[in-house]
Amino acid sequence: MKENMTIFIADDDEDDRNLFVESAKELNKDINIITASDGQEAMRILKDEHSPLPDYIFLDLRMPRINGRQCLAEIKKEERLSHIPVFIYTTSRDVNDSIDLGKRGAVHFISKPDNPTEIYYILSTVLDAKWDQS
């Protein structure tokens, strides 16, 4: 695992955000986590050149104002951000969504697990792997 990894998560659900952060910290207490609670805030933060570029972006699909799909589109348009692997982290279990977002540039589609301990294992797998952006 990379040292001083920065991951970004946008999710409007406070509980889910907290669980995610907790699990990430459990994995590596030095992980830097940036959070946003809606799409608009997410894009504001990501586009801000002063904030650190995250190594990984996690997006919830259903968010107020600007949703995950729209964020993904914007991120891919942003030259600065387009190379960052984007994971869709959502409650949706719809296969069609997975296919669709894969086409739009998301590297992986993660369904939020019922058992929060699973988040830990998911993250460990995901953050360890090499994600080829081509």
Add this chain to the structure above:
Amino acid sequence: MENKPELERALAEKIILQLYITGMSENSIRAIQNITQLCEKYLADRFDLEIIDIYKNPSVAEEQEIVFSPSLVRQLPLPKKRFIGDLSDTKKVILGLGISFKE
């Protein structure tokens, strides 16, 4: 016959004929047909034909004691001549009336 001088005279005058019939019989019909044919053929316009139905005019018997149907009477020129029957014997009628044959 004593007709010869009368014949000459007759040729110059009209012949007055009366045909007595009853409207209902074959004889009467034939008589009418025969006399009209005869007149047309031999008399041209030198005749006057009266057809009298004795049923309708029984008074004709007043003058003549008896009138048969069908019968033809030449009133003029005198003397009166009478032919009884349907007049199908043309020769007899012509001779009797004193008409010359014009073939």
Add this chain to the structure above:
Amino acid sequence: METTTSEDLLSEIEGLKLRLSEAQEAIDAIKTGSVDAFAIRNDGKPEVFTLQSLDYAYRVLIEKFGEGALNLTRDGLIIYCNSYFSTLLGMPNEKVTGSYIFDLITDETRERFQEHFVLALQGSSKTEITLSANNKKIPVYISLTSLQPQLATVGMIVTDLSEKKHNEQRIIDYQHRLQIQNKIFNLAEEIASTGSYEWNLQTGELAYSDNLFRMLGCLPQEFVPSTEKYLTFIHPDDKEQLNKTPLQLTYRIISKNGEVKYFRTTEKEIDDPGRRMIIGTNQDVTPDIINTETLRKKNIELEHVNKSLDQFASIASHDLQEPLRKIRVFTSLLKHRFDADLSVDTRGLIDKINASSERMSLLINDVLNFSRICHAENMFMRTDLNQILDNTLTDFDLLILEKGASVRKGNLPVIEAIPLQINQLFYNLVGNALKFSKAGTAPVLTISSRMLPSEEIENASNLNGQLSYSEISFEDNGIGFEQQFSEQIFSIFERLNSQQQYSGTGIGLALCQKIAGQHQGGIRAEAQENNGSTFYVRLPLTQSADRVVN
């Protein structure tokens, strides 16, 4: 002086000879039948005598007449009648002759006859009476004439009016029927909201039926029909249309009282010799047009509503699932974090909470699926049922293994279907078979199919007689159920077992039935308590023509 000379004598002889020859001639003529009659002066009164031949001619005339002829005495005794008359009465001539004319006349007309008979004794008279004989009533026209002075009798000529009367009656009948027909026609026009017209191309006359006037909002025959007048009723926007020779045309009119109506005009030309006419009907199709419009609008509305409902269902289910997920997440967390501190009881309670929320989740999914079946876009396509079955069995891989279940598959047909729905159908049936297995007995599932013979299709009220069907049976050796519940189980939310015994939402079989119905098929079940069950799914090989097939 001497009275007679020899000349006188000769002349007298000549005269006598002549007269003799004439008399002889007359006698000969009589003998030979060349004369028919003679008129003779008798006591100053002329009389006519008829000989045989002539009399015969008259007889023939009277007999062969096409009319009845009678000779009556002043008392009305019939002394002669011709055969026409006796035939008319249908009586033998001998019977008629010698009877009284009054007996042959109906009571109703006898008085009239008597009046005219009296008149006729003085001259002549004509009238109409009715003869009566053999129960026949014969209407006749009679002409009575006194035959005085020749005969002291009254002659009567009888003309049969039966034919005439018959024809008169026929005319009356026809007129009556015509009246009725007209009434029916007018009524029919009213019922069908039709008005018709007749246009004589030769005379230029135009005639409208009563109902056409009414349809225009006017009283029947309120005005003299003319093309110009009709044009004044046409809706201004539609006036152009009528310039084309209309054989069938729909346009609007504005009636006298301002109502806008839709008329459909159909015309036909009649081109018989001597009769060139155009006849047409105007049908008030306003309700049809309005209905079609209304229907179209309602359909659009319905589509919108369905779309909204669909969206609503998706979103609602998602929103409903969220809190459940949280329940599961946090109960998991509870157990995970406080594992050491929790007593068995507490853990049990937490499990119950979890289980409930899971069940709720399933229920929401099932309900969502169920609602989707009703108005999803139904794209039928070529579906290999064997493949669907295999996919389903794969889904249950784990469970089959766990239960040690064995599956026997028969050959299933390829049909026109919605694959996703068939998938759900099979999933539920296989799932049930595995779920409701007997404790301690390995489940055995047999899936087979057969073609339904046409008698069975006809006898089944829920199947389309025009299609051919395959029946796929899912047979298991599980706990079964009592046959009396075999229909109930397909009701939504109906369960035969409690939640504790067997999990499930109670929607599964209702969903199966709904799916089968969507495909113009059906599902039924046969079972015995504790002795397994078989579910028979009937699906058509092809869908009917009005369905969209990919």
